[in-house]
Amino acid sequence: MGLTKKDLKFFEDLLNEKKEKLLQELGNLEASTVGKNPLEQSGDLSGYAYHLADQAADAMDREHAFAMASRESRYLLYLNEALDRIQEGTFGMCKKCKKVPHTKNPDSPWITRQRLEAVPTATLCIWHKAESDATKQVKDKD
Numbered sequence: 001m002g003l004t005k006k007d008l009k010f011f012e013d014l015l016n017e018k019k020e021k022l023l024q025e026l027g028n029l030e031a032s033t034v035g036k037n038p039l040e041q042s043g044d045l046s047g048y049a050y051h052l053a054d055q056a057a058d059a060m061d062r063e064h065a066f067a068m069a070s071r072e073s074r075y076l077l078y079l080n081e082a083l084d085r086i087q088e089g090t091f092g093m094c095k096k097c098k099k100v101p102h103t104k105n106p107d108s109p110w111i112t113r114q115r116l117e118a119v120p121t122a123t124l125c126i127w128h129k130a131e132s133d134a135t136k137q138v139k140d141k142d
Protein backbone atom coordinates (compact mmCIF):
# COMPACT_ATOMS: atom_id res chain seq x y z
CA MET A 1 0.00 0.00 0.00
CA GLY A 2 2.35 2.71 1.21
CA LEU A 3 1.90 6.43 0.94
CA THR A 4 0.25 8.42 -1.83
CA LYS A 5 1.72 11.58 -3.31
CA LYS A 6 -0.77 13.52 -1.24
CA ASP A 7 0.44 11.76 1.92
CA LEU A 8 4.03 12.53 1.06
CA LYS A 9 3.22 16.19 0.53
CA PHE A 10 1.49 16.22 3.92
CA PHE A 11 4.57 14.77 5.63
CA GLU A 12 6.93 17.01 3.70
CA ASP A 13 5.03 20.05 4.96
CA LEU A 14 4.91 18.63 8.47
CA LEU A 15 8.67 17.97 8.50
CA ASN A 16 9.50 21.39 7.07
CA GLU A 17 7.27 23.01 9.65
CA LYS A 18 9.02 21.16 12.48
CA LYS A 19 12.39 22.02 10.99
CA GLU A 20 11.60 25.72 10.79
CA LYS A 21 10.38 25.78 14.37
CA LEU A 22 13.47 23.92 15.54
CA LEU A 23 15.84 26.23 13.66
CA GLN A 24 14.11 29.17 15.31
CA GLU A 25 14.53 27.58 18.73
CA LEU A 26 18.18 26.82 18.07
CA GLY A 27 18.64 30.42 16.96
CA ASN A 28 17.10 31.63 20.20
CA LEU A 29 19.33 29.36 22.26
CA GLU A 30 22.41 30.73 20.57
CA ALA A 31 21.33 34.30 20.99
CA SER A 32 20.75 33.78 24.70
CA THR A 33 23.98 31.89 25.44
CA VAL A 34 26.68 33.18 23.10
CA GLY A 35 28.59 36.33 23.84
CA LYS A 36 26.92 37.03 27.13
CA ASN A 37 29.10 39.08 29.44
CA PRO A 38 27.22 41.00 32.11
CA LEU A 39 30.28 43.06 33.14
CA GLU A 40 30.79 44.33 29.66
CA GLN A 41 27.14 44.99 29.27
CA SER A 42 26.75 47.13 32.39
CA GLY A 43 30.25 48.66 32.48
CA ASP A 44 29.81 48.76 36.25
CA LEU A 45 32.26 46.90 38.55
CA SER A 46 30.50 47.69 41.86
CA GLY A 47 28.11 44.81 41.45
CA TYR A 48 30.91 42.31 40.86
CA ALA A 49 29.72 39.70 43.42
CA TYR A 50 26.28 39.92 42.02
CA HIS A 51 27.67 39.36 38.58
CA LEU A 52 29.67 36.34 39.73
CA ALA A 53 26.55 34.76 41.11
CA ASP A 54 24.80 35.73 37.97
CA GLN A 55 27.53 34.17 35.88
CA ALA A 56 27.33 30.94 37.86
CA ALA A 57 23.66 30.82 37.12
CA ASP A 58 24.46 31.61 33.53
CA ALA A 59 26.91 28.73 33.36
CA MET A 60 24.18 26.38 34.47
CA ASP A 61 21.82 27.84 31.94
CA ARG A 62 24.47 27.48 29.31
CA GLU A 63 25.03 23.84 30.13
CA HIS A 64 21.33 23.23 29.99
CA ALA A 65 21.10 25.20 26.77
CA PHE A 66 23.93 23.24 25.18
CA ALA A 67 22.41 19.94 26.22
CA MET A 68 19.17 21.05 24.67
CA ALA A 69 20.92 22.33 21.57
CA SER A 70 22.75 19.08 20.98
CA ARG A 71 19.54 17.11 21.41
CA GLU A 72 17.80 19.45 19.04
CA SER A 73 20.52 19.40 16.42
CA ARG A 74 20.32 15.62 16.46
CA TYR A 75 16.58 15.93 15.87
CA LEU A 76 17.32 18.37 13.06
CA LEU A 77 19.48 15.69 11.46
CA TYR A 78 16.60 13.20 11.73
CA LEU A 79 14.25 15.71 10.13
CA ASN A 80 16.67 16.26 7.25
CA GLU A 81 17.06 12.52 6.76
CA ALA A 82 13.29 12.10 6.70
CA LEU A 83 13.05 14.86 4.07
CA ASP A 84 15.73 13.04 2.05
CA ARG A 85 13.70 9.85 2.26
CA ILE A 86 10.71 11.70 0.82
CA GLN A 87 12.87 12.66 -2.17
CA GLU A 88 14.19 9.10 -2.52
CA GLY A 89 10.75 7.54 -2.20
CA THR A 90 11.65 5.46 0.83
CA PHE A 91 9.82 7.62 3.37
CA GLY A 92 7.45 5.66 5.59
CA MET A 93 9.21 2.35 5.08
CA CYS A 94 10.49 0.33 8.00
CA LYS A 95 14.16 -0.31 7.33
CA LYS A 96 13.99 -3.67 9.05
CA CYS A 97 10.78 -4.82 7.36
CA LYS A 98 12.46 -4.04 4.04
CA LYS A 99 14.86 -6.90 4.73
CA VAL A 100 12.73 -9.21 6.85
CA PRO A 101 9.03 -8.28 7.11
CA HIS A 102 7.76 -8.33 10.66
CA THR A 103 5.08 -10.97 11.06
CA LYS A 104 2.88 -8.61 13.07
CA ASN A 105 3.04 -5.78 10.54
CA PRO A 106 0.02 -6.25 8.25
CA ASP A 107 1.30 -3.61 5.82
CA SER A 108 4.98 -4.49 5.73
CA PRO A 109 7.38 -2.83 4.92
CA TRP A 110 5.27 0.27 5.57
CA ILE A 111 5.08 2.09 8.86
CA THR A 112 1.49 2.88 9.81
CA ARG A 113 0.35 6.37 8.96
CA GLN A 114 -0.79 6.88 12.53
CA ARG A 115 2.75 6.28 13.77
CA LEU A 116 4.25 8.54 11.11
CA GLU A 117 1.90 11.34 12.08
CA ALA A 118 3.08 11.04 15.69
CA VAL A 119 6.74 10.48 14.76
CA PRO A 120 7.42 11.61 11.17
CA THR A 121 11.14 10.85 11.59
CA ALA A 122 10.46 7.17 12.37
CA THR A 123 12.50 4.63 10.42
CA LEU A 124 11.05 1.56 12.15
CA CYS A 125 7.50 0.22 12.38
CA ILE A 126 6.09 0.06 15.90
CA TRP A 127 6.79 -3.66 16.13
CA HIS A 128 10.44 -3.38 15.21
CA LYS A 129 10.75 -0.24 17.32
CA ALA A 130 9.45 -2.11 20.36
CA GLU A 131 11.98 -4.86 19.74
CA SER A 132 14.91 -2.47 19.32
CA ASP A 133 13.88 -0.57 22.47
CA ALA A 134 13.83 -3.83 24.39
CA THR A 135 17.37 -4.70 23.28
CA LYS A 136 18.59 -1.19 24.00
CA GLN A 137 17.25 -1.29 27.55
CA VAL A 138 19.12 -4.49 28.24
CA LYS A 139 22.34 -2.93 26.96
CA ASP A 140 21.81 0.30 28.91
CA LYS A 141 21.54 -1.60 32.18
CA ASP A 142 25.19 -2.54 31.99
Ligand SMILES: [Zn+2]
Pocket residue numbers: 094095096097098102105124125126127128
Ligand atom coordinates in the same frame (compact mmCIF):
# COMPACT_ATOMS: atom_id res chain seq x y z
ZN1 LIG B 1 9.35 -3.27 10.75
